[in-house]
Amino acid sequence: SQTIHQWPATLVQPVGSPLSLECTVEGTSNPNLYWYRQAAGRGLQLLFYSVGIGQISSEVPQNLSASRPQDRQFILSSKKLLLSDSGFYLCAWSVGHYTGELFFGEGSRLTVL
Amino acid sequence: AQSVTQLGSHVSVSEGALVLLRCNYSSSVPPYLFWYVQYPNQGLQLLLKYTTGATLVKGINGFEAEFKKSETSFHLTKPSAHMSDAAEYFCAVSDISGYSTLTFGKGTMLLVSP
Numbered sequence: 664s665q666t667i668h669q670w671p672a673t674l675v676q677p678v679g680s681p682l683s684l685e686c687t688v689e690g691t692s693n694p695n696l697y698w699y700r701q702a703a704g705r706g707l708q709l710l711f712y713s714v715g716i717g718q719i720s721s722e723v724p725q726n727l728s729a730s731r732p733q734d735r736q737f738i739l740s741s742k743k744l745l746l747s748d749s750g751f752y753l754c755a756w757s758v759g760h761y762t763g764e765l766f767f768g769e770g771s772r773l774t775v776l
Numbered sequence: 777a778q779s780v781t782q783l784g785s786h787v788s789v790s791e792g793a794l795v796l797l798r799c800n801y802s803s804s805v806p807p808y809l810f811w812y813v814q815y816p817n818q819g820l821q822l823l824l825k826y827t828t829g830a831t832l833v834k835g836i837n838g839f840e841a842e843f844k845k846s847e848t849s850f851h852l853t854k855p856s857a858h859m860s861d862a863a864e865y866f867c868a869v870s871d872i873s874g875y876s877t878l879t880f881g882k883g884t885m886l887l888v889s890p
Contacts, residue, residue, distance in 0.1 A: 767819030
């Protein structure tokens with residue numbers, strides 16, 4: 664069966680510090696991978712998605728970047744965090760051919776102080 | 777472009793009462809529609825989805841939703857609420873373009889009182 668792992672689960676970082684959130688998927692090949700951010704009362708915002716190694720699409724301009732160094736690994740990064748980067752970050756995957764269903768990780772809660 | 781509107785950021789029901797969470801969508805092509813549930817500090821879990829075929833869709837935990845094209849709606853219902861249903865519910869829309877770039881609504885928090 665397929666599983667998705669996301670870490671760290673919680674993170675408290677000072678403004679201006681770097682960020683790295685990691686996500687890996689097991690049990691499937693060539694998944695579509697996604698990073699979402701969830702802020703209170705604002706629903707889910709798609710940040711990045713990837714349909715293959717090295718292929719990253721950015722949905723919104725921001726202080727964050729994403730990379731996909733391996734088929735089932737997706738990393739969310741920042742060189743210098745802002746207060747506005749605080750939120751709940753969710754990684755998700757879907758099968759390569761369209762099904763419309765996303766499978767989510769457990770999320771990473773980032774607090775920038 | 778697609779969009780989703782969930783009416784009501786919070787809905788309160790008593791245990792045993794009917795649950796009705798409203799969702800209206802906008803899509804220029806035939807939509808795929810989804811309801812996800814999120815428990816506190818967890819990821820989202822798929823409740824049910826509509827792609828094609830029967831417009832009444834049954835999901836997990838006794839939930840169901842009906843696709844009404846004329847009303848551009850996909851409301852979520854459950855005949856009898858249980859305390860364990862308390863969570864945040866998200867409606868989402870996608871299309872047949874080829875990739876699962878879902879557009880989510882802002883969510884509705886369901887509160888269940890004894």
